[in-house]
Amino acid sequence: MAINVIGLDADDTLWESEAYFVDVQGRFRELLAAYDSGDDVQKHLFAVERRNLEFFGYGVKSFTLSMIETAIQLTGKQVSGDDVATIVGWGKEMMRHPVRLLDGVAEAVAALATEFRVLIITKGDLLHQEAKIAQSGLGELVEGVDVLTEKDASTYELLLRRRDIQPTTFLMAGNSVKSDVLPVLGLGSHGVHIPHGVTWEFENDHDGDPDVHGYHVVDSLADVAAVARSIV
Amino acid sequence: MAINVIGLDADDTLWESEAYFVDVQGRFRELLAAYDSGDDVQKHLFAVERRNLEFFGYGVKSFTLSMIETAIQLTGKQVSGDDVATIVGWGKEMMRHPVRLLDGVAEAVAALATEFRVLIITKGDLLHQEAKIAQSGLGELVEGVDVLTEKDASTYELLLRRRDIQPTTFLMAGNSVKSDVLPVLGLGSHGVHIPHGVTWEFENDHDGDPDVHGYHVVDSLADVAAVARSIV
Numbered sequence: 001m002a003i004n005v006i007g008l009d010a011d012d013t014l015w016e017s018e019a020y021f022v023d024v025q026g027r028f029r030e031l032l033a034a035y036d037s038g039d040d041v042q043k044h045l046f047a048v049e050r051r052n053l054e055f056f057g058y059g060v061k062s063f064t065l066s067m068i069e070t071a072i073q074l075t076g077k078q079v080s081g082d083d084v085a086t087i088v089g090w091g092k093e094m095m096r097h098p099v100r101l102l103d104g105v106a107e108a109v110a111a112l113a114t115e116f117r118v119l120i121i122t123k124g125d126l127l128h129q130e131a132k133i134a135q136s137g138l139g140e141l142v143e144g145v146d147v148l149t150e151k152d153a154s155t156y157e158l159l160l161r162r163r164d165i166q167p168t169t170f171l172m173a174g175n176s177v178k179s180d181v182l183p184v185l186g187l188g189s190h191g192v193h194i195p196h197g198v199t200w201e202f203e204n205d206h207d208g209d210p211d212v213h214g215y216h217v218v219d220s221l222a223d224v225a226a227v228a229r230s231i232v
Numbered sequence: 233m234a235i236n237v238i239g240l241d242a243d244d245t246l247w248e249s250e251a252y253f254v255d256v257q258g259r260f261r262e263l264l265a266a267y268d269s270g271d272d273v274q275k276h277l278f279a280v281e282r283r284n285l286e287f288f289g290y291g292v293k294s295f296t297l298s299m300i301e302t303a304i305q306l307t308g309k310q311v312s313g314d315d316v317a318t319i320v321g322w323g324k325e326m327m328r329h330p331v332r333l334l335d336g337v338a339e340a341v342a343a344l345a346t347e348f349r350v351l352i353i354t355k356g357d358l359l360h361q362e363a364k365i366a367q368s369g370l371g372e373l374v375e376g377v378d379v380l381t382e383k384d385a386s387t388y389e390l391l392l393r394r395r396d397i398q399p400t401t402f403l404m405a406g407n408s409v410k411s412d413v414l415p416v417l418g419l420g421s422h423g424v425h426i427p428h429g430v431t432w433e434f435e436n437d438h439d440g441d442p443d444v445h446g447y448h449v450v451d452s453l454a455d456v457a458a459v460a461r462s463i464v
Contacts, residue, residue, distance in 0.1 A: 055324045057359035061293040068300065069320055072313040081309030084316055088301055092287045126358040127289035127381045149359045 001168040003190065003228040006112055008142075009174025010122035010129065012196040013221070014109070015136060016100045019198050021063065024090045028067055031083055037074035045070045046201055057149055059125030064091030095128055099135040102196075108221040109141050115225060118142040121159065121172065123151050123179065151179040153186050160187070171231070173224045175199055177208035181215045191215035192227055233400040235422065235460040238344055240374075241406025242354035242361065244428040245453070246341070247368060248332045251430050253295065256322045260299055263315055269306035277302045278433055289381055291357030296323030327360055331367040334428075340453040341373050347457060350374040353391065353404065355383050355411065383411040385418050392419070403463070405456045407431055409440035413447045423447035424459055 011017035029041045049066040056062035067087050071079040112118050120142055122129050129147045133139045144163070148155045160167055167184075173192040174180025176199065181191030193208075193215060210217050216227045243249035261273045281298045288294035299319050303311040344350050352374055354361050361379045365371045376395070380387045392399055399416075405424040406412025408431065413423030425440075425447060442449050448459045 052324075055327050056293055057357075061288055061297065065293065065296060065320055065323065068316060072317045072320075075313065077313030077317065079313050079316075081304040081307065081311050084300060084311075085304045085309065088297055088304075091297065092284075095287050125289075126379060130381055147358060149362050 001166070001232075003116065003171045003231050004169035005117040005119065005163075005165050005171070006224065006228060007119045007121040007170065007172040007184075008109070008112075008221070009172075009176065009180045010120055010132065011124070012175040012199060013102075013173065013180070013194060014105050014120070014138060015102060015132065016198075018196070018200050020094055020097045021200065022198055024067075024094060027090065028071075028087070031086065032071060032074055035075040035078060041070070041074060044074055048073070050202065057125075058123055060091055060094045060128055061125060063094075064088065095131075099132050101136060101138075102221070104220060104222050106138070108224070109138055111222075112225055113141050113143075116228060119163070120145045121148065121151070121156075122146070123148045151176075151183060153183045156184050156189070157187055160189075171224075171228050173218075173221070176203035177215075178203050178206040182206060182208050182213065185213055185215060190228075190231055192224055193217045194219070194221060194224070233398070233464075235348065235403045235463050236401035237349040237351065237395075237397050237403070238456065238460060239351045239353040239402065239404040239416075240341070240344075240453070241404075241408065241412045242352055242364065243356070244408075244431060245334070245406040245412070245426060246337050246352070246370060247334060247364065248430075250428070250432050252326055252329045253432065254430055256295075256299075256326060259322065260303075260319070263318065264303060264306055267307040267310060273302070273306060276306055280305070282434065289357075290355055292323055292326045292360055293357060295326075296320065327363075331364050333368060333370075334453070336452060336454050338370070340456070341370055343454075344457055344460075345373050345375075348460060351395070352377045353380065353383070353388075354378070355380045383408075383415060385415045388416050388421070389419055392421075403456075403460050405450075405453070408435035409447075410435050410438040414438060414440050414445065417445055417447060422460075422463055424456055425449045426451070426453060426456070 032041050048070045052062055052066050056065055068084055126147050133145055146159055160170060167187040167189045171190040172180055172184045173194055175194055175196035177193050181193050184191050264273050280302045284294055284298050288297055300316055358379050365377055371377060378391055392402060399419040399421045403422040404412050404416045405426055407426055407428035409425050413425050416423050
């Protein structure tokens with residue numbers, strides 16, 4: 001069936017996001033280096049982040065709390081108040097980072113919106129996502145914005161039902177095979193992977209394969225319209 | 233015009249919320265007492281919370297980060313890693329506190345839903361609010377749930393427009409005059425204040441007066457239907 005509605009992921013599909021996390025992770029490793037913390041900081045932080053997902057969910061506040069917890073653990077509780085304050089400051093800075101649209105995104109979203117119903121479908125912190133959408137100027141180009149707490153088959157199914165969208169007419173595009181592509185395929189919808197240079201380790205934990213699972217891979221958002229048109 | 237849609241606040245209107253914050257604040261004061269922190273802990277924490285709203289928004293994660301910041305400031309950065317870990321642990325505990333419905337709420341919501349379109353309209357952390365709604369069992373009784381980042385005239389206006397609700401047919405009920413009542417009055421909608429024993433200091437910062445501003449005050453959610461029916 002022809003595609004009628006296109007869902008677009010936001011972080012690292014429309015604008016840079018992970019790059020800001022990577023930058024702060026670098027500063028975090030430097031901060032902990034002074035404590036001779038030994039352990040692999042990055043690996044430990046990722047394990048804490050993963051464990052904390054079920055308590056704190058996705059986003060900057062959750063990440064900030066995970067850095068604080070990691071700092072306490074890797075320094076044998078010796079981390080200074082000063083350094084904890086620095087980490088909290090990074091959290092505030094990240095909540096306010098400028099929204100840098102990826103190349104060609106504004107034009108591609110505008111073009112898609114002339115031909116399809118377009119939704120921005122993202123997960124994470126409601127406040128931060130709304131602020132970024134407002135700053136991006138993309139909100140006015142699309143039909144709607146949905147911020148989910150998780151992107152899995154059941155949350156996509158609920159969204160499609162609530163918006164009265166027939167799954168076979170829906171195509172989702174984003175940089176995460178795990179969150180943007182695989183969950184919709186089982187619903188009978190279509191998925192397009194747009195790889196991004198920097199992608200969070202968590203999103204790379206999947207067994208997706210375009211040939212096996214039957215999804216599309218394109219270089220940029222500008223290529224999504226052609227894929228959508230090719231589905232009949 | 234007759235009321236058609238009723239919006240219900242969630243925290244401290246449908247279930248206990250502030251009581252969990254008050255409990256943790258008590259433990260926080262005890263924790264800081266060991267540092268001879270001198271200052272009025274409660275007052276300082278509230279000031280930090282207020283300042284952090286624009287960075288971190290409402291909810292438990294924001295509150296947890298504000299406690300950490302307050303602890304650093306009031307101890308001259310001497311707060312121990314152990315105590316910071318305790319504070320992070322409180323945050324996790326709060327994200328998981330049991331949902332205790334206020335007296336008569338399940339029955340009142342079910343009764344309202346037989347007569348009106350009912351929406352739960354809350355603000356704060358998306359993950360936490362969704363988890364509480366799921367645990368409450370109230371989600372199935374109502375037409376929809378909206379989690380907002382802020383409850384002011386513009387966010388209510390947007391919500392009513394998005395849901396195609398005529399403002400004069402809308403009534404909002406909740407424990408906060410500031411967030412649940414005053415913002416909707418200017419739109420031509422109706423407001424009902426249901427005072428709750430424990431209400432966050434932030435929500436009490438308003439100049440609302442039922443006689444001056446023209447809103448209703450009732451003892452419990454069970455009284456909202458009668459108020460709604462009285463509006464013609």
